[in-house]
Amino acid sequence: MGWGKSVPVVKLGQGLRLGPGLVLRPGHRLGLLVLLCCLALCPGPIHGDKVLVMPVEGSHWLSMKLLVKELAARGHEMVVLVPETSILIKSSDYHRTEIFRVPFNKAQLDKNVNKLKDDMFRKAPKVTDIFMNVQGLIDFTDMQVKGCEGLLYDEPLMQRLRGEGFKMMLTDPFLPCGSIIADSFNIPVVYFLKGIPCGMEDRAAQCPNPPSYVPRFFSGNTDHMDFLGRVKNMLMYSLESYLCTVMFASFDELTSRYLEKDMTYRELLGHGAIWLLRYDYSFEYPKPTMPNMVHIGGINCGKRDPLPEDLQEFVDESGEDGFVVFTLGSMVSQMPEEKAKQFFDAFSKIPQRVVWRYTGVVPKNAPANVRLMKWLPQNELLGHPNVKAFITHGGTHGTYEGICNGVPMVMLPLFAEQGDNVHRMAVRGVGEVLSLFDLTSEKLVEALNKVINDKSYKEKMMKLSAVHKDRPIEPLDLAVFWSEFVMRHGGAEHLRPAAHDLNWIQYHSLDVFTLLLTIVLIVVIVTVKCCKVCFRKCCGTKRTMKKKSA
Template sequence: MRSVGVWFSALGLLAVLCCSFLGSAEGGKVLVIPVDGSHWLSMKILVKELMHRGHEMVVLVPESSLLMNSSEGYRTLVYKVPYTKTQLDGSFTQLQESVFVNAPAFTDLFFNVELLVNFTSFQAKGCRSLLNQQPVLSQLRAEGYDVVLTDPFLPCGPILSRILGIPAVYFMHVLPCEMDLKANQCPVPLSYVPKFFSGNTDVMTFPQRVKNNIMALVEFYLCRVMYAKFDELVSEYVEESMTYKNLLSHGDIWLVRSNFVFDWPKPVMPNMVFIGGINCEKQRPLPADLEEFVEGSGKHGFIVFTLGSMVSSMPEEKAQQFLDAFRQIPQRVLWRYTGVELKNVPKNVKLMKWLPQNDLLAHPKAKLFLTHGGSHGVYEGLCNAVPMLMLPLFGDQADNALRMVSRGIAEKLTVYDLTTDKLLVALNNIINNKSYKDKMVKLSAIHRDHPIQPLDLAVFWTEFVMRHKGAAHLRVAAHNLNWFQYHSLDVIGFLLIVVLTALWLTLKCCLFCTHKLCRKVMVKRKVE
């Protein structure tokens, strides 16, 4: 593996500095190491806000990227990667196609692991390439950053933070295998914290708890598979005996794009900062044509339909099923669709290559959000109090959907066996049954009720780490203990030995005394 990185490094294409530098000299210097794809969309919100507050932002961008093409004002530092944009897009086309034909089952877990390993292997290659580009590393070292802002979904950020000796702020939603919780020593009681892909909520029957425990055992094995490449990178570039989990444990602050309206309540750690809803933007005016279309929906209102930034097309046959359902409802539909041209598109449906999702959901006539259940979309639905019909495709989407369904603000369908009838029933049910909207309004009110806005909170903690050169006071001492010590198994063993020894000695003493007494009695009797 290393040879690939060295080879690419040998290409000698050094970082290209581009774009404007807007950071103020008075602010701090922030090195941003994001993860490509939808992950970048919400991190960008924080990056732009930090820039507006006068910090110098430098974003490390791979040469071939899915969504990180424009710099939007901050400085970017582009590095060579050993794959092309076509190869990267190819892996996603494969992903897009597979989700419309596979039946979800228990094997979902393995399917998702395979998808994940495929995606991360590309990214791990890119990371190795970057770590071999000594001139880039020297430049980063010389520039004297105050903090590394990174998404620990991929290892490059945490590794660089450690190599360069700069405190790290992590920005993420969830990590596969609950690696975030494990690395941060956060207790996860299996009796009421459901495992991902288990289909459990926080209230479980006995069989569900059995399943949850078995999933934890399976996860233990899968984690090793999933993080093998990352562990390899860490032991090669940071410290030989270090795993990715050990490395992650050095993060100062974990900005978690979640909250307890979205997630079920569970134990947390002092350095976990919940910023769910960071992408709740204010409504901006719609373009004139869209405004006319949605206003024209009358009392029936309209539906917003997108399957996220990564999946915007689908097989024609599947698309026709959607159109057949939409034809039979009085609502208008706005559909983000980039696939082959569709025939017989009904008049109440408007296909668009891109749509202003949040602004549409914020419109008072928005009746329903037809979504794949990506965390960004779910939060926009929550912020704007629009009930959802969810079609989870991969990753955390099935679990996101489960959370929303369990709260009575959404329904869920599987896209692979979707029929026009199923879709119609679900759409009519959510739109016409007042309970979905009522519960959503209540939950949305709670969701938007913060002592401080999530974006301001994220900015505060990033600046806090800059001001105090970390947040060591929030790091638990558990990091110094091994598994055996953490669970006090050595102490329990020791106390057991002490108690058993004491019992044994007492027993021996009793026996000895009884024996002595008996002998004395015997002797006395004999004498008598």
């Protein structure tokens, strides 16, 4: 490896720190100039390590791609495993693509994915949605497990990959394939994720998550709960534990079958070297964390390409009223015509221009201030000085791009963790939440006017943005550093907590409590017995004495 071996960290404000002993301060003008000339002329990385990448389709890939690209730019050879049904994962010049066959076609996959979101426009959200979501997820992951089997049992491909000498696996543990291959190839694995359903990432990393102040998924709680809120949270926590078992049953089965050892998916995940978690505490409530958890929230905000010329013109000319960005994420570009009409109607009533990712039916009288697009350069648009608000489904990527750029939001959650995401933003006073089911143009206009004209939304968002962006090292650099750390040291064994070697009873010291309680009980019983005997003897003696004296 060229530069990858040692990453000298340098901070301008403090001079150039090239290592523990060597610091060039701003005072050292000449030295600085000489050093920097060398820097400008020195060669880039010559060769790197081989990294196997097992991504997850959809928006998950969009941010992992940034890390893959950066590692490639640093000289590493990136090999990305892609199912033949892939939608967003394309081949590119910065990574090699290995396509594997899956026992289903795109139409079947689409049908499966669409199940997850279709009801959102038609039904009012209910508490029981959690079960619907879970069933949808089970169907979805069952299909993905089948896809994974297509790869794992493709012996010639696996044989070839095994022989390539990969130094590391980079994967999204939302699906089990990457972790299983890493274990099978005996290479360290780095996880890249926002989270896994039912908080599996914390369970697998042995990270404590007290239900008294860490709100559970779908609970509607914040980190400050009253008694009933905590009761609800505890019930959701118990429910999650059950759902974890149900939802990951097929992963557990695949893990133990393929690796030929008695191991659950959770145990397998516990062998991960580093967890690159796409959140930070401008978004998430503060809670315990583990030494091998690295927070890279906002990693997707770094990317900023120039806008296409006509779009640039459209937003530049939006003037003082500015414009609104509207997208429901990578998976949803259409909606029922009747619902779309509400949006068009609302947009005709606001002075702002609107850039909307929409590929559905367009009414004849569509307002002129709306620009429809097949795909939005979201982060670039949100970074434009004229942007006034962001209508979003509350996916993690969009939410972070809203935070990075300090844009107040109107949020229309669809499914999965989006409800929790938008709740976090609403609680911080940086946006308004609406329900897609009973959305009307009036409600939308009212919410838009609120977040645009009530200055408190913008002010709070700018404060949140300032805190989020004020960090000692950029999230992408952090992700690169820890990926390369794992390659340099063959893992991160010094960060693995010993809790992994304890079972549930041992971890919670229940066996120890039982012993101590037993000892205390024995001591109490023996003491009481002794006292009784003494008392009897004493009384007996007294009685005898009384009798005698009588």
